[in-house]
Amino acid sequence: MLRRYVAKRLLIAIPSLLIASLIVFTLPRLIPGDAVQLMLAEKAYAKDIEELRVKLGLDRPIYVQYFEWAGRAVRGDLGESLWTRRPVMEEIGQRLPVTLLLAVLALTFALAIAIPVGVISAARHDTLADFVARSTAILGLSVPGFWLATLLIVLPAIWWGWRPVGDFVEFSRDPWAHLRQMLLPAAILGIAASAALMRLTRGMLLEVLRQDYVRTAWAKGLAESAVVLKHGLRNGIIPVVTLLGTQLPQIIGGTVVIETVFGLPGMSRFLFDAINQRDYPVIQGVNLLVVSTVVMVNLMVDALYAVLDPRIRY
Amino acid sequence: MNTRAESPEGLVQATAALQGGRGFRGWAWLVALGRFARRKPLGALGGVIVVALLVMAAFAEQIAPYGYDQTIRGARMKPPSAAHWLGTDNLSRDMWSRVVYGARVSITVGFLTIALAVVFATAIGVSSAYFGGAWDLLVQRLVDAWLSFPYLIIILSVMAVLGPGLGNVVISLAVLIAATNSRVIRGATLGAMQHTYVEAARAMGCGHTRIIVRHLLPNITATVIILATIGLGAVILAESALSFLGFGVPPPHPSWGGMLSGSGRTYMFRAPWMAVWPGVAISLAVFGFNMLGDALRDVLDPRLRGS
Secondary structure, three states: OHHHHHHHHHHHHHHHHHHHHHHHHHHHHOOOHHHHHHHHHHHOOOOOHHHHHHHHOOOOOHHHHHHHHHHHHHOOOOOEOOOOOOEHHHHHHHHHHHHHHHHHHHHHHHHHHHHHHHHHHHHOOOOHHHHHHHHHHHHHHHOOHHHHHHHHHHHHHHHHOOOOOOOOOOOOOOHHHHHHHHHHHHHHHHHHHHHHHHHHHHHHHHHHHOOHHHHHHHHOOOOHHHHHHHHHHHHHOHHHHHHHHHHHHHHHHHHHHHHHHHOOOOHHHHHHHHHHOOOHHHHHHHHHHHHHHHHHHHHHHHHHHHHHOOOOOO | OOOOOOOHHHHHHHHHHHOOOOOOOOOHHHHHHHHHHHHOHHHHHHHHHHHHHHHHHHOHHHHOOOOOOOOOOOOOOOOOOOOOOOOEOOOOOEHHHHHHHHHHHHHHHHHHHHHHHHHHHHHHHHHHHHHOHHHHHHHHHHHHHHHOOOHHHHHHHHHHHHOOOHHHHHHHHHHHHHHHHHHHHHHHHHHHHOOHHHHHHHHOOOOHHHHHHHHHHHHHHHHHHHHHHHHHHHHHHHHHHHHHOOOOOOOOOOOHHHHHOOHHHHOOOOOOHHHHHHHHHHHHHHHHHHHHHHHHHHHHOHHHOOO
16 A cells, blocks of 8 residues: 555655756856856866857757766766866765755754654743744744844854854764864754744644643543643644655755855765855766755655654555 | 735725725825734834835935945944944945945845746746646646755856856746746636636636736736735845855945855954845845734735645
């Protein structure tokens, strides 16, 4: 049953992925002609305009270009960077672990804050704790991450002479220090997501706690923890899982800013540099990878639905 | 806009007010406003912040003691004082004046983007729901694809192609927000189409245009207003992030996000006030729109709670 559902979702995901790949592919083709000349003059990417056109694949009919690009992309060949002249896949492979660790830590952080606070906020709703939690959540959604990061770098340095940003430590050199330097950026990255997740957890749990079976659970004399966590949370958590799927693109987008502020050599910073250098094969490659990941994660979120809620039958 | 409707009469009044001001005359507005403030103090606080922001943006010349690009002799990187409330920056410019003028940039980008996004989103959402079929399927797959891009990444990529500038920021942000909002509007339209008066209108021989304009659009107005208010906060936040990364509104225009990048970061250890105040301004502005949007959602459309 589940397998059939996943297969069906996969069939729907394919057109989305195809359209997304078309968008990714079209981007450099939107550059006005003189931008190619600009790239030539500024960066000396090639000897002449014709050579650069060939490099960017702009010299053949558009559909031929697309199928060739997509065909190579499926086989893991994303072309080579105009700037470093190395395969894009290789360049991404080096930087992906940093971004991935950052995103996973941020999501973990977000969940670790959001679920307990959301549960307390719902179980004690309309109390002072609830009010504080909700206001803090809206504040968390309002504060720009890059500003918070800047403050956390500046203020401790001025007050106590402590600087969180040092030289980047590779995982292979010192795994513990590698992880430690990620904690603060990940926490900042997770704040907005945790605020959104907390609000939804609270809202859903409040709805579930009004159900008849929850009243029955209370009437049976179950402990509060059993009522709220077993009868309430398990039934209220499903939309939270969906939101987790939609938060992922936000978090990946946020890594662009956070990696730049903290000087982490991740994939998003690589993309940002590529954008500044108009390194189109890299921009296309990173975008394609990110979009495919997001589509796949959303597919997994859908499958997780059935596991979490046995009532859902496809 | 500022009405409350927790009671059924309130809802009727609010809906009437949204549909052309009927039901609210003279001082009734003030009463409704007072009621809103009592029931939703945080929403009212948000409203006050938003109004203050609008005033700052509209009357920047009168409020700011200096021009946003005016250098003041002998006042380089001075800490906050009576003469310069928020201090001065590395180019001897008054920070308070720059923050005030910054409101104008944020508000302009915010409102233009949202106006454009609302038009796109309503056109996409309503037509997708109303005509359905192959059109709906096609449009929704496009929206799916668009939604799977992290917003900052797609916008940076688009800005790389278009080049920085206020107009380009507005267009790329509007298209992105329109995709998200069109989903909600499609849902609201599908809901509105269930009503029998739509069926009656069709039975009477009304054309598509008349059904959409006279019967469907008025019923999704509340949804659109809520989406716009919350969207404004998101746009201001996104614009600041873009300007921070150097892809937003170019200097010397005082964008809050731009003030935090470049010199704001270079001198942040020596003149921390340069990095503090623009961020406070962004947070307050977004906080205000979020609070107001939340309260409006509770009042105007309880179904959207938790979305």
